[in-house]
Amino acid sequence: MTDWASVEAVEEAAENWTDNQIECRLYGHNWRNHTVTHRPGQYTVTQRCPKCRVRRWQRISESGYPLSSWHADYSSAGAYLLKGKGRVGQDGKAILRIGIFKNMSIIEEPDE
Numbered sequence: 001m002t003d004w005a006s007v008e009a010v011e012e013a014a015e016n017w018t019d020n021q022i023e024c025r026l027y028g029h030n031w032r033n034h035t036v037t038h039r040p041g042q043y044t045v046t047q048r049c050p051k052c053r054v055r056r057w058q059r060i061s062e063s064g065y066p067l068s069s070w071h072a073d074y075s076s077a078g079a080y081l082l083k084g085k086g087r088v089g090q091d092g093k094a095i096l097r098i099g100i101f102k103n104m105s106i107i108e109e110p111d112e
């Protein structure tokens with residue numbers, strides 16, 4: 001069962017997140033290959049998101065097939081996680097979306 005973080009918990013945590021970190025939460029990471037290591041039988045590829053610096057890694061066989069799922073590594077991402085508060089649900093995402101808009105210059109348009 002998924003535990004959803006309360007809107008208050010999301011708002012509080014988001015105070016410590018950069019706009020880039022919030023954008024990654026809303027729209028996904030911009031994964032780029034970072035390093036690849038090899039040992040007999042397998043490669044380990046590490047990818048990094050340049051926007052928020054989160055990393056993930058996966059083991060790949062010599063012939064290119066995944067041997068593991070992706071493992072996220074948030075250790076370089078500072079206060080990115082909502083520790084023990086649950087996942088960000090639709091209500092939390094709504095708060096984050098509007099929060100991002102407040103840091104942008106909003107162009108007012110007349111009603112159509």
Ligand SMILES: [Zn+2]
Nearest residue numbers: 024029049052
């Ligand atoms: Zn990211």
